Amino acid sequence: MSTFNAPPDAYERYMGLWSRPLAREFVDAVGIAPGQRVLDVGCGTGALTTELARKVGAANVAAVDPSEPFATACSATVPGADVRVGGAETLPFADGSFDAALSQLVVNFMTDAHAGVAEMSRVVRQGGTVAACTWDLRDGMTMLRVFWDAAVAIDPSAPHEGRTMPFCSREELDLLWREVGLADVETGELVVKRSYASFDDFWEPFTFGVGPGGAYCVSLDPAACEALREECFRQLGSPAGPLDLTARAWLVRGTA
Numbered sequence: 001m002s003t004f005n006a007p008p009d010a011y012e013r014y015m016g017l018w019s020r021p022l023a024r025e026f027v028d029a030v031g032i033a034p035g036q037r038v039l040d041v042g043c044g045t046g047a048l049t050t051e052l053a054r055k056v057g058a059a060n061v062a063a064v065d066p067s068e069p070f071a072t073a074c075s076a077t078v079p080g081a082d083v084r085v086g087g088a089e090t091l092p093f094a095d096g097s098f099d100a101a102l103s104q105l106v107v108n109f110m111t112d113a114h115a116g117v118a119e120m121s122r123v124v125r126q127g128g129t130v131a132a133c134t135w136d137l138r139d140g141m142t143m144l145r146v147f148w149d150a151a152v153a154i155d156p157s158a159p160h161e162g163r164t165m166p167f168c169s170r171e172e173l174d175l176l177w178r179e180v181g182l183a184d185v186e187t188g189e190l191v192v193k194r195s196y197a198s199f200d201d202f203w204e205p206f207t208f209g210v211g212p213g214g215a216y217c218v219s220l221d222p223a224a225c226e227a228l229r230e231e232c233f234r235q236l237g238s239p240a241g242p243l244d245l246t247a248r249a250w251l252v253r254g255t256a
Ligand SMILES: C[S@@+](CC[C@H](N)C(=O)[O-])C[C@H]1O[C@@H](n2cnc3c(N)ncnc32)[C@H](O)[C@@H]1O
Pocket: 001, 004, 015, 016, 019, 020, 041, 042, 043, 044, 045, 046, 047, 048, 064, 065, 066, 067, 070, 086, 087, 088, 089, 103, 104, 105, 106, 109, 110, 111, 112, 116
């Protein structure tokens, strides 16, 4: 959580440029439709909140995040949404308040994912939807996989998120949803693409200290940091110009 106590602009360059297109895919895949009242759990700077508001209107959207600067940024980005500071494990909403609760790139950061998903289920009406997506950190999220593969190539004890992060496979998400007691559990995948203007455009956001990758990057001394930068460059095929990458997230949805 402390790695997300960061300036919202830094988050936007590091992850928001990925999570905004992902949110469009996520909202469509879950089938959010006008007339519904919806909740975004772990809203960050508002990538998913924005897309939910586009579908159902800001007045029908609530959002929550434990990071105060992120919640403030989300509130400014989606005026009219009910944005609060708080964690998934104790949601500040009454039972059955929403038609759907969604959480994008958050389940693996929850202090207690079972409690967080149970809370999402509690605040959704009976028959409503509880859904989440998390990056495929072991393979398909190229930006983070390349960074961590490079880190481990230099230091095998580096905390590769694909090894340390829970709930970043469809099997783990499927099991979590069933263990919490959700019905009609389904999994799927979401794939998004984006371009970087250059390798520096790819690298620089890691130096902002946001998220586990950024936190690791800024913990290194300058020589180790430069070695990691060079290894990332090498693993990306030493690109001379713009860079196109894809990212896959695993999706899970169930009925409360
Ligand atoms: C990778 S960001 C995703 C933010 C946003 N959903 C997006 O797609 O851009 C992870 C977010 O989870 C939030 N978070 C961390 N622990 C949490 C918890 N226990 N409950 C809810 N959100 C949490 C962080 O503050 C951060 O905003």
